[in-house]
Amino acid sequence: MTVHARGWGAAAAALVLLLSACGGGPDPDEFTGARLDQPYPAPTIELTDTEGAPYSLAEDTDKPMTVVFFGYTHCPDICPLVMNNIGAALNRLDDEEREQVDMVFVTTDPARDDAATLRDYLDGYGEGFIGLTGDLEDIVAAGDPLHLYVSDGKKLPSGGYDLGGHSTFVLGIDENDEAVVVWNQETSAPELATDIQILLGE
Template structure:
């Protein structure tokens, strides 16, 4: 029994050194790996810290350099600009001298105003021209004219005058009579002024015509003597009563004479008071009433003549 206990004790003693020897063999690798890993982390951290420190130091140095450069350039012109720095303006002469070469000077203002005025005048003229064209087109009839038409009468020289003699020129037609006390003389004076103004602007391309509403008393001789007091170029037309009546109807002119008039008895004729402007093709253009002054009427006629694109007879056969 004692022998067996001794054997067990001896076996236990023999096992202790082996365990003691094995433990140091296991623990050093663990301690070595831990130390290596920790040292690598420390070295990496120190490297990163140095890099960050260097970067931050460089940024701070760059910021400081920028601030120093800004402080040095304060109050000076930019290095990439070739213009001289602007000085503080102290006098009116300096202000005028600086503004003289600027974009908003007196010359630019004058050019701007002149251009705006020219554009306004152009568009105003075009607007008026289109309105005149619209009026002229609206008054033309299809197949049968709305105002005007063929006629065959006698002029103040006793010669035959038809509607074909009006072709190639503008015609200003007025209906009246020589015994009219006040309205006809006023309108014929206006016609003379209108005619002269149109001739001055456009040449002799207008025929001033007066057709009598009183053929019983207005013979060619009477018309010739009467019209020369107003203008030598005004053409007087007369003819038989029925033809005069047809012409007045074609031009939409109202006229009437008192019934049962005895020979030699004085009387008045009631009639419409308009100037009828006819174009070179015999078409009605526009009616000019008493509300027009001579200047206004002449402008209307001249504008229509200038708008005409066809040929015009400049030779006046009645001169």
């Protein structure tokens, strides 16, 4: 590397630090998530919502954007972080934008996450969040076309499952029943809100 190049790199780094100190940052119109060139088809498998009604991620996601996350209520770390960011992101939308977005949480621990448990958990993060449960085998199968790993666990003598883990990605399913964007667990609430606004405006 030349002295000139090193000097330019140092100047650029200083500029970044200066912008950060002055409250600058990423372009608010910058898209953070990963757009899928080949969208994933939403699964047709019917699960059950907290009202006891059947719900399919393919048939019942009719809004322009449905934010989907697979997790469980007893998760000690990642799930609360992701759900807090989703809730905060949706709170950043105006009323018209919020009307165009659903949030669906699919439990990966159906042995413990019954309808009442799911409802109480989701109400702590946002209004109108949809909770889904069902047989573990169906939940595993629902995650498959979305490229979401859900452990089928190890059945315990108590009747529950020792969960081996699950993917922590958040997906955005559009009105064509396709997952068109993936967000990782580190996506912040402002980034997620901006992405949703961009998607709704397209």
